[in-house]
Amino acid sequence: MEIPDKYSDELEQALLMLDRNQAEKIVMDTLKLGPPAEIAGKLLSKTLQNIGEAWVEGRIALSQEYMSSIICEELIDKILPPASPQRISQPPMAIAVFEDYHLLGKRIVLSALRASGFELLDLGGGLTADQLVEIIHHEKIEILLLSVLMLPSAIRVKELKKKLNGTNTKLIVGGAPFRFDEELWKEVGADAFGKDSSEAIEIVTKMVEEMR
């Protein structure tokens, strides 16, 4: 199934203008082109990736990326409810904010991934390495996305990674310290780093395919 570019372009414009009604109309129009799961992957996910890239390049602001993700998440819940088989057949994934309560980055990535058809456990913020390890074991998490704002916390991801040695859990990191020092994610032993939600979608998509 192919979705013409005009839908993505129009959806992007509607999202950046915070026009929920127009965004919903465009998504509902595309449902005649294919099943909801494909709309999620090919339209919403693609549009959010374009928006994410625009933020990284400084063409739009974080507030626009945030609002776009939230609107898309609302739309995806309408066309692809959380309990749908396409979502729950994925490996267990979770997202958290490491050590503090700056939750915005996590919220954007969570919404963007959910809008792309993925289902994730939202672990919240202020979590320590030991708390995360316990949850990972208990919930059998295979992919953990970690949002970090403070540099010391970013450096301490290394301790979390050590505690995860011997497990199959993949660790994806994101947040300001990793954006301002693009070597840092390797230094702390993360499996991947996403500059923004668009890269998070790409990385998770690839990891899920490799795990199948």
Add this chain to the structure above:
Amino acid sequence: MTPMERVLTALSHQEPDRVPMFLLLTMHGAKELGISIQEYFSKAGNVVEGQLRLQKKYHSDCFYPFFYAPLETEAFGGKTFYSEDGPPNSGLPIIRDIEKITHLEAPKIKESKMLHKVLVAIEELKKEAKNEIPIIGVTMSPFSLPVLQLGFEKYFEVMFFRKDLFDKLMQVNEAFCIEWANAQLAAGATAICYFDPVSSSTIIPREKYLETGFQVAKRTISQIKGATATHFASGNCLPIADLIAQTGTAAVGVSSKENLANLKETCRGKLSIIGNLNGIEMRRWTPEQAASNVREAIQIAAPGGGFILSDNHGEIPFSVSDEILKTISETVLTYGKYPILSK
């Protein structure tokens, strides 16, 4: 020239004897005193001693008695969590239900023990500075403080969809910010650093800034009885540089993510530039990289004055080594002498 003369000359868009340098060190004072960060910020005297030692060691052209970001939300009833190796951090937002903004009141500066400590530190430093070294006070902008008061998500909801609550919040925060900034100036601060990361183009688009953060900054800065510098704490500002100059501020703290030459060209004669060393990368720079980055920034932005070398965030991370700080300082002292050839 004294540091004061050097800085004032640069801010007048003229060339002083050498490029002024603001090494914005906060937690490093604890390292100098051999105590924990929590203990360091528990007494004004520690911060005074820390700032004196750091200025002597690195020849920074200012004292920077900034304690930490959540200080002001503490005055509103918030909690601060200390770390052994990083800046004190705020706990959960103090306003969980946005409707409570309706009843929010600005705290009295005199009633906050933490704010009082900052004022005492400024007063003590003023005695030492003898009008020769600028003392930089700090206030969070009324427009950016809500991130700590509400959290980002709820703040966006208020900013975009609840103009009634947004206006009320700004009214309270503006009154607090103006009183806090003026109290620091009265205590002896030379100028105020107006931290406004939410106004940066990284966070909100220019159109939104024009109707919100810009208006707040114009109203607030006009009532602060001294010079201000606006800092975006690593956020971008090039798309709004023309507007920043209209808020009445004298200088702008810029990000390493934006092209320094473009910033210089845009701000020339209107706004002095403070920046733009990447504080996050700094912790793993070699001395050669540090010297090279300092030289490059000076070469691009220092000719003609209007430039103060600094980091891009307004606070150098605790993990940046003394060796790198020393290299930055030595490079400015030697390579930063005017005249400097343009790149």
